[in-house]
Amino acid sequence: MDILMSNWSNVGQSLPENYIFPPDKRPGKHVFPVLKDVPVIDLGHDRAEVIQQILSASQDFGFFEVINHDVPISLMEDTMNVFKELFGMEAEYKASFYSTEISKKCRLYSSTMNYDNEEVHYWRDNLTHHCYPLQDQIELWPQKPTRYRKVVGAYSIEARKFLLRILDHIREGLGLKPGYFNGELSKIQLLSVNHHIPCPNPSLTLGMPEHSDPNLITVLQQCSVPGLQFFRNGQWMNVESITDRLIVVPGLQLKVISNGRFSSPIHRVITNSEEYRTTIGTFLIPSNEIVIEPSKDCAGDDHDPVYRGFTYKEFFSAFTESNCDARIALEFFKNKTK
Ligand SMILES: O=C(O)CCC(=O)C(=O)O
Numbered sequence: 001m002d003i004l005m006s007n008w009s010n011v012g013q014s015l016p017e018n019y020i021f022p023p024d025k026r027p028g029k030h031v032f033p034v035l036k037d038v039p040v041i042d043l044g045h046d047r048a049e050v051i052q053q054i055l056s057a058s059q060d061f062g063f064f065e066v067i068n069h070d071v072p073i074s075l076m077e078d079t080m081n082v083f084k085e086l087f088g089m090e091a092e093y094k095a096s097f098y099s100t101e102i103s104k105k106c107r108l109y110s111s112t113m114n115y116d117n118e119e120v121h122y123w124r125d126n127l128t129h130h131c132y133p134l135q136d137q138i139e140l141w142p143q144k145p146t147r148y149r150k151v152v153g154a155y156s157i158e159a160r161k162f163l164l165r166i167l168d169h170i171r172e173g174l175g176l177k178p179g180y181f182n183g184e185l186s187k188i189q190l191l192s193v194n195h196h197i198p199c200p201n202p203s204l205t206l207g208m209p210e211h212s213d214p215n216l217i218t219v220l221q222q223c224s225v226p227g228l229q230f231f232r233n234g235q236w237m238n239v240e241s242i243t244d245r246l247i248v249v250p251g252l253q254l255k256v257i258s259n260g261r262f263s264s265p266i267h268r269v270i271t272n273s274e275e276y277r278t279t280i281g282t283f284l285i286p287s288n289e290i291v292i293e294p295s296k297d298c299a300g301d302d303h304d305p306v307y308r309g310f311t312y313k314e315f316f317s318a319f320t321e322s323n324c325d326a327r328i329a330l331e332f333f334k335n336k337t338k
């Protein structure tokens with residue numbers, strides 16, 4: 001069978017054995033409660049108020065949704081449609097992008113980058129490519145659908161602008177100097193599109209593992225089909241899928257820089273038996289050599305730095321050595337408590 005599940009012509013009635021997780025990792029047959037209290041930030045409000053709201057949402061809740069974000073809704077819709085079309089294209093075309101090589105700057109793969117070695121696969125295909133600087137990356141992107149580069153190019157510019165705007169609010173809220181997150185700390189921009197085909201038995205498998213995002217910050221665009229869950233108050237809870245909102249998830253590097261004030265929430269994706277699900281993630285990531293460390297303004301005199309400084313390159317090799325579990329990787333850089 002083709003590795004890319006979007007190429008499967010017939011999924012069958014039962015879940016293939018190599019997608020069945022052991023009982024302690026399965027979602028089971030539960031009906032999960034819906035998160036009703038996700039903070040919704042209106043970027044059209046007064047800046048000082050927005051800064052306070054973003055800070056308390058990140059510190060107390062872990063993540064937030066944004067309205068009036070200035071990313072044109074029509075562009076969000078067009079981009080989503082382009083990706084849905086791409087995943088529906090012929091198998092040979094998609095296979096030409098297939099790779100689990102981390103160094104490949106535009107790749108299509110299934111489950112995780114560790115497909116060849118993992119015991120159980122996740123129920124997803126993923127397209128990942130670099131986006132910045134656009135002129136250096138766009139030549140590597142798909143050329144079909146024919147509007148791909150035009151639409152996704154425009155989207156990636158807007159997504160970057162949006163995340164830098166959010167980061168600037170966070171910067172001011174944390175008392176960091178202007179431009180703190182610009183440049184090397186947010187240099188790499190990755191687009192990550194998840195695609196899940198209907199699944200014969202959602203109770204036995206997962207669309208994405210439980211994780212915290214390893215990067216600096218993430219923005220997620222959902223389609224109308226739910227599946228994203230956050231772990232809150234000891235249980236998994238569903239996020240309502242609202243297609244014109246953007247979900248902002250602070251990554252583990254923000255946890256480090258904020259000296260633990262931000263938590264980088266734990267989330268995962270479950271599958272469903274009825275509908276295709278496609279989501280668009282944009283990640284900002286530090287360049288390889290820049291040192292990431294608790295900022296002096298966050299780890300003041302009375303707060304010892306929780307982490308030692310490290311480069312993203314060091315973090316990333318700890319990440320791959322920890323079976324791509326970013327939270328375990330971060331433990332390597334924790335200072336010992338006195
Ligand atoms: O598909 C989603 O809603 C979540 C994706 C996600 O968590 C990620 O790409 O890190």
Ligand SMILES: [Fe+2]
Pocket residue numbers: 211212213218249267
């Ligand atoms: Fe994530």
